[in-house]
Amino acid sequence: MSGYLKCTDPDNPNKYILLTEGDIRFYEDVGGVPTPAAALTQINIYDIASGGSLTPGQRYTGDPEPPQVYLEPKRLRTFDYGGLAMDQRIEIDAPTVVHSPSTGKCQITVNGGLRAAAGSAVAVAPLSAYRTNTDELNPAWVVPVSGISGATVYGFVTNWIASGDYNKYGIRYTLNVGIGATSAGADYWGAAASGSFSDGATHPIQASVSGTSGNYLHISATVASNGALFSSDGETFDCNQLIVLLGARCVAGSRILSSNDMFSAVIVGR
Numbered sequence: 001m002s003g004y005l006k007c008t009d010p011d012n013p014n015k016y017i018l019l020t021e022g023d024i025r026f027y028e029d030v031g032g033v034p035t036p037a038a039a040l041t042q043i044n045i046y047d048i049a050s051g052g053s054l055t056p057g058q059r060y061t062g063d064p065e066p067p068q069v070y071l072e073p074k075r076l077r078t079f080d081y082g083g084l085a086m087d088q089r090i091e092i093d094a095p096t097v098v099h100s101p102s103t104g105k106c107q108i109t110v111n112g113g114l115r116a117a118a119g120s121a122v123a124v125a126p127l128s129a130y131r132t133n134t135d136e137l138n139p140a141w142v143v144p145v146s147g148i149s150g151a152t153v154y155g156f157v158t159n160w161i162a163s164g165d166y167n168k169y170g171i172r173y174t175l176n177v178g179i180g181a182t183s184a185g186a187d188y189w190g191a192a193a194s195g196s197f198s199d200g201a202t203h204p205i206q207a208s209v210s211g212t213s214g215n216y217l218h219i220s221a222t223v224a225s226n227g228a229l230f231s232s233d234g235e236t237f238d239c240n241q242l243i244v245l246l247g248a249r250c251v252a253g254s255r256i257l258s259s260n261d262m263f264s265a266v267i268v269g270r
Contacts, residue, residue, distance in 0.1 A: 003194070023270075040069075043268050047074060048110045050261040059104030060269040066099040067269020069108055071176040074176070075262040077114045080146045087252070091115045095265065113261035115147075125247030127153070137224060139243060145216040148250040149208035151217050153177050155245035157195075160205060170228030171194035173243055175207040175221045179214040186218035196226045205243075209251050210251075 009015035014029035048054045053239045060067050071092055080088060092112030099106045122145060124130075130143045145151070157173050174194040178186025190209030197203050238247040 009234050011151065027127050041270055043266065046108075046267065048108065048263050048265050050113045050263065051111055052267070053107055053109040055105055055107045056267060057105075058267075058269075059256070060099065060106060066097045066106055069095040069097055070266040070268070071095060071110060071112070072264045072266070073261070074264045076210045077261060079112060080157050089115055092263075106267075107263060110263050110265065112263065121249055122148075123247055123249055124217070127245040127247060129154075130191050136242075137222065138221075139219075139221050141219040141245065142217070143248060143250075144183070144215065145217050145248075145250045146215045147213065147252050148179060148215070148217065149213040149252060150208070151177060151179070151248050151250040152206055152208040153217075153219055153245055154204070154247045156202050156204050157197070157223065157243050158260060167207070170198050170226050171223060172226040173205065173221060173223045175205055175243075176210040177207045177248075178218040178219050178220075179209055179212050180216045181214045186216075187214060188212040188220075190219055198226060198228045217250060219245065219248075221245075 003021075005019040007019075012029050014027070014032065014034045016027050016034065018025045018027065026037045028037040029035075042058055043061070044056060044058055046054055047054060057090065061233040073092075076090065078090065090113065094109075094226040096109040097106050098109075124143055124145060126243075127141050127143065127161075130141045132140045132142050153175065157171055174192050176189055176192045178189035180188075187210065190207060190210065193205060193207035195203070195205065221243050
């Protein structure tokens, strides 16, 4: 059974408190008219991690609107050296508040922190500092570059042999570029670049990746003879291959660079 309780100011019938099921409202006399005034509110403070959601135990009427949420950084990264040349900024999105009329509870979602601006780029060179093995036929590199969404790697291939005259010909290669969340491995690889040359020249190469985001650039390559042999000083030699990566151009995506930012959320509502 529903009903209400009305408590009226004995000196002014236009000032009263109205209690209904699950709600309380205050009315003030404004120009001789009973007018809703500020109601009782709840103020609560919770810690919410960036990218996380919280459903407080308090119930709110949601009338005339869901509770207001005010964010204050509690633990916030302010700079990422892995994106040194990128446009870094602190951005805090407006919290999302979803009120359930059936339960009176609200789910609050928070996103914000240090972000690499979309489209900003960083050049990494030389890549030799990021080599992870010594296998000349299957070299690999891992480059820490925070918040990237794409990259292009540049280099060259040639082949040579240190015996009498230098001969440059007969090489085939593949070059793969990927992006990963960690240094352990790529989560996504771009299309492999490949080629075969038998003209003794030095050839520029490049390979790209896009379509995902992460904090590490992963590069792998293979080099081998394409089957061509040559003679020098009357002897026949197989080819010694060489691949050199000069640098990478990495493009940032609009994403949060850190994973442990924390906010204090002040929740005010009825």
